[in-house]
Amino acid sequence: MENIQLNVEKTLDFISKEKLASYEPKVKACMETLEKGTGLGNDFLGWLHLPSSITTEHLNDLKATAQILRENCEVVVVAGIGGSYLGARAVIEAMSNSFAWLEEKKAGNPTIIFAGHNISEDYLFELTEFLKDKKFGVINISKSGTTTETALAFRLLKKQCEDQRGKEMARKVIVAVTDAKKGAARVTADKEGYKSFIIPDNVGGRFSVLTPVGLLPIAVAGINIDQLVAGACEMEKVCANENMYENPAALYAATRNELYQNGKKIEILVNFQPKLHYFMEWWKQLYGESEGKDHKGIYPSSVDFSTDLHSMGQWIQQGERTIFETVVSIATPNHELHFPSDEENLDGLNFLAGKRIDEVNKMAELGTQLAHVDGGVPNLHVSVPSLNEYYLGQLIYFFEKACGISGYLLGVNPFNQPGVEAYKKNMFALLNKPGYEKESEAIQARLKK
Numbered sequence: 001m002e003n004i005q006l007n008v009e010k011t012l013d014f015i016s017k018e019k020l021a022s023y024e025p026k027v028k029a030c031m032e033t034l035e036k037g038t039g040l041g042n043d044f045l046g047w048l049h050l051p052s053s054i055t056t057e058h059l060n061d062l063k064a065t066a067q068i069l070r071e072n073c074e075v076v077v078v079a080g081i082g083g084s085y086l087g088a089r090a091v092i093e094a095m096s097n098s099f100a101w102l103e104e105k106k107a108g109n110p111t112i113i114f115a116g117h118n119i120s121e122d123y124l125f126e127l128t129e130f131l132k133d134k135k136f137g138v139i140n141i142s143k144s145g146t147t148t149e150t151a152l153a154f155r156l157l158k159k160q161c162e163d164q165r166g167k168e169m170a171r172k173v174i175v176a177v178t179d180a181k182k183g184a185a186r187v188t189a190d191k192e193g194y195k196s197f198i199i200p201d202n203v204g205g206r207f208s209v210l211t212p213v214g215l216l217p218i219a220v221a222g223i224n225i226d227q228l229v230a231g232a233c234e235m236e237k238v239c240a241n242e243n244m245y246e247n248p249a250a251l252y253a254a255t256r257n258e259l260y261q262n263g264k265k266i267e268i269l270v271n272f273q274p275k276l277h278y279f280m281e282w283w284k285q286l287y288g289e290s291e292g293k294d295h296k297g298i299y300p301s302s303v304d305f306s307t308d309l310h311s312m313g314q315w316i317q318q319g320e321r322t323i324f325e326t327v328v329s330i331a332t333p334n335h336e337l338h339f340p341s342d343e344e345n346l347d348g349l350n351f352l353a354g355k356r357i358d359e360v361n362k363m364a365e366l367g368t369q370l371a372h373v374d375g376g377v378p379n380l381h382v383s384v385p386s387l388n389e390y391y392l393g394q395l396i397y398f399f400e401k402a403c404g405i406s407g408y409l410l411g412v413n414p415f416n417q418p419g420v421e422a423y424k425k426n427m428f429a430l431l432n433k434p435g436y437e438k439e440s441e442a443i444q445a446r447l448k449k
């Protein structure tokens with residue numbers, strides 16, 4: 001079977017081949033540091049050999065739990081934020097029919113919706129209203145078990161589920177994915193007797209999609225987790241290659257770091273397939289939290305083309321030349337649709353008659369690549385044979401491995417996120433959370449100035 005392929009040819013007008021080649025020993029050293037666990041953040045390397053360590057027994061346990069939720073729920077609400085949300089959403093959106101959410105909700109094939117990733121009163125009000133006449137279940141996902149957004153949504157959902165479905169059924173259709181011992185989500189799960197799955201200590205949130213954090217909701221959505229893991233396993237092998245040119249993760253890490261050294265401070269991840277929108281959101285957290293620290297790091301952004309060619313296309317073509325693009329391109333669509341011919345040809349589109357829609361999309365992609373490279377935007381290209389679980393698994397592992405290497409090349413700890421705490425501290429102080437008395441006083445004094 002083919003694998004995903006990375007092509008960096010279209011960056012070579014901007015960085016030298018020789019300079020890129022000089023990364024080979026550095027990349028090799030970073031890979032060794034990851035393997036030996038001798039680098040910064042080395043207590044968070046559980047993702048590195050995660051795919052190949054997943055057992056059939058574990059997958060069966062996840063599938064059995066997923067089946068209980070599928071059988072007993074018309075809707076399953078997945079509560080989580082950041083790494084406890086984006087991976088599941090990325091895969092579920094990529095693998096679902098774009099209009100499935102408009103169909104009637106059915107037990108046996110529940111609709112998945114997400115909560116706990118914002119603090120919007122309107123969102124939560126509308127969600128609780130929508131759930132009023134639904135047989136719903138909840139997957140409560142939080143590694144720390146204390147994240148405010150998720151805990152807030154879960155308290156509302158737990159109560160509503162118990163009120164609507166009774167304590168006994170609620171116990172059946174509420175599942176927790178959290179730490180083995182710590183945190184409020186663990187305490188609640190143990191006390192209420194919920195089925196629970198453990199997030200390993202050594203896997204950070206943004207690297208956790210192949211743990212129950214991602215696998216459980218993905219299985220509940222009826223998506224093949226065996227294939228997802230199989231794809232990741234294949235990439236685990238491919239991305240262990242010491243030859244940089246045969247290892248897409250190594251080559252991607254080297255190329256983007258050399259571009260960064262040449263003033264390309266922003267990476268835009270591009271898709272021509274709207275189902276990949278949330279995959280790009282997942283990627284942004286992965287790279288943003290891993291590399292954006294010590295006043296360094298490429299700013300990860302994303303666009304959905306051709307939609308955004310009609311909004312951000314202008315900026316990309318002619319704005320400040322500090323950007324490069326990485327296109328994730330699906331080679332063959334899953335469906336066939338031919339453009340019809342029209343006798344009157346009032347719209348003048350008969351030159352497209354008989355063509356597949358994807359042929360037009362591919363010409364948009366090629367035309368965009370040529371235009372943007374001409375306009376001074378280096379272009380990396382990741383070709384994905386087709387959009388399925390297997391290749392999503394490959395993409396996930398490829399980007400994770402590249403992220404580890406890239407962070408070490410940059411000289412940061414890719415596995416922590418200390419900067420995220422600053423807003424939380426202020427919010428807790430402003431809300432007078434017990435334990436934040438000093439901070440509350442200080443922040444109130446500051447606001448009075």
Ligand SMILES: O=P(O)(O)OC[C@H]1O[C@H](O)[C@H](O)[C@@H](O)[C@@H]1O
Nearest residue numbers: 082083084142143144147205420
């Ligand atoms: O899984 P949780 O502990 O609830 O954390 C959810 C997310 O929130 C945090 O603030 C971090 O920035 C993320 O890295 C993490 O994935």
